[in-house]
Amino acid sequence: MVKAVVAGASGGIGQPLSLLLKASPLVDKLALYDVVNTPGVTADLSHISSIAQIEGFLPADDGLKKALTGADVVVIPAGIPRKPGMTRDDLFKINAGIVKGLIEGIAETCPDAYILIISNPVNSTVPIAAEVLKAAGKFNPKKLFGVTTLDVVRAETFVQGITGERDPSKTVIPVIGGHSGETIVPMFSQAKPAVKIPEDKLDALIHRIQFGGDEVVEAKGGAGSATLSMAYAGFRFTESIIKAAKGESGIVEPTFVYLPGVQGGEEIQKETGCDFFSVPVHLGKEGAEKVENIVSKANDYEKKLLEKCYEGLKGNISKGVEFAQNPPAK
Numbered sequence: 644m645v646k647a648v649v650a651g652a653s654g655g656i657g658q659p660l661s662l663l664l665k666a667s668p669l670v671d672k673l674a675l676y677d678v679v680n681t682p683g684v685t686a687d688l689s690h691i692s693s694i695a696q697i698e699g700f701l702p703a704d705d706g707l708k709k710a711l712t713g714a715d716v717v718v719i720p721a722g723i724p725r726k727p728g729m730t731r732d733d734l735f736k737i738n739a740g741i742v743k744g745l746i747e748g749i750a751e752t753c754p755d756a757y758i759l760i761i762s763n764p765v766n767s768t769v770p771i772a773a774e775v776l777k778a779a780g781k782f783n784p785k786k787l788f789g790v791t792t793l794d795v796v797r798a799e800t801f802v803q804g805i806t807g808e809r810d811p812s813k814t815v816i817p818v819i820g821g822h823s824g825e826t827i828v829p830m831f832s833q834a835k836p837a838v839k840i841p842e843d844k845l846d847a848l849i850h851r852i853q854f855g856g857d858e859v860v861e862a863k864g865g866a867g868s869a870t871l872s873m874a875y876a877g878f879r880f881t882e883s884i885i886k887a888a889k890g891e892s893g894i895v896e897p898t899f900v901y902l903p904g905v906q907g908g909e910e911i912q913k914e915t916g917c918d919f920f921s922v923p924v925h926l927g928k929e930g931a932e933k934v935e936n937i938v939s940k941a942n943d944y945e946k947k948l949l950e951k952c953y954e955g956l957k958g959n960i961s962k963g964v965e966f967a968q969n970p971p972a973k
């Protein structure tokens with residue numbers, strides 16, 4: 644029996660993500676939570692003839708608690724998206740409080756659930772979540788994940804323009820670091836099967852992966868950021884978590900985790916100076932089993948990218964920790 648919850652289910656990501664989860668044979672129960680419109684979204688999805696029993700909740704009448712009760716996996720795409728000219732960090736002011744509130748609810752109602760955070764800025768919202776869970780005495784670093792799968796999906800897609808592979812998802816390209824601009828570090832040296840990127844194309848390819856989010860924000864012209872590709876990526880990661888929890892072996896996904904809390908993470912923490920980092924994580928029945936240290940395998944070109952990543956990422960992490968430890972007065 645797997646119960647999944649989407650918090651932020653009525654939004655641009657929340658709706659297609661809820662659709663994919665409703666259609667998935669891996670989900671038995673699906674709860675949709677949002678501050679608006681969940682009755683409509685739930686009624687609509689409930690007509691789909693799939694396994695998942697679906698229920699929708701609003702904040703009234705203890706809706707968050709009811710949605711979270713018995714949850715195994717909580718996916719969080721709640722919060723505002725960017726408009727052209729904004730950075731992900733510009734979302735901090737509003738989204739930090741939204742994520743904090745939802746994590747407080749999880750700490751109280753379903754502290755053993757896997758928590759998958761999509762809300763930006765991921766580099767800060769995940770540290771916020773960790774601090775809130777620590778303060779409640781409920782932090783399990785093996786079950787807290789920042790979803791960075793869209794960066795992996797973009798790397799797979801954009802490199803296809805060079806390799807010409809028919810199915811881009813067959814090339815595994817680890818993307819590590821964080822989830823914004825130069826904190827995103829694609830590791831083409833570790834691609835499987837190996838890919839050969841012509842030297843004159845590498846800078847542009849890396850830049851497109853690091854700033855792929857901007858491409859969508861600009862194209863949507865004020866109507867938000869990536870939603871459909873994110874729903875696909877978020878579903879792909881959620882499926883991996885559920886499959887691993889059900890005992891499937893050999894599942895490895897890059898995801899943003901608290902390094903000291905996962906086997907092998909301390910070595911990467913020492914090397915990077917970052918407490919949180921996206922790295923390929925081996926997923927198992929209890930969540931993050933161990934991390935792969937591919938940081939130490941970086942070539943000279945990637946080492947330069949990583950130096951820039953550490954600079955930005957450390958600041959983003961501290962900002963989240965500081966917010967959670969000293970929340971602004973309401």
Ligand SMILES: NC(=O)c1ccc[n+]([C@@H]2O[C@H](COP(=O)([O-])OP(=O)(O)OC[C@H]3O[C@@H](n4cnc5c(N)ncnc54)[C@H](O)[C@@H]3O)[C@@H](O)[C@H]2O)c1
Pocket residue numbers: 650651652653654655656657676677678679720721722723724725734738741744745760761762763764765790791792793794822867868869870873
């Ligand atoms: N991690 C990634 O790779 C990635 C990719 C794309 C977008 N994002 C981020 O995901 C977030 C959502 O994007 P979107 O396009 O779906 O935005 P959206 O505005 O379309 O939807 C957000 C939803 O969150 C809901 N919400 C607000 N406060 C809430 C609360 N306290 N509890 C529950 N729900 C609440 C809103 O009502 C809305 O339905 C943004 O922060 C965006 O930057 C992350």
Ligand SMILES: O=C(O)C[C@H](O)C(=O)O
Pocket residue numbers: 724725731763793855856857859860868869
């Ligand atoms: O770019 C954004 O703001 C949304 C998301 O983080 C993305 O990478 O598409």
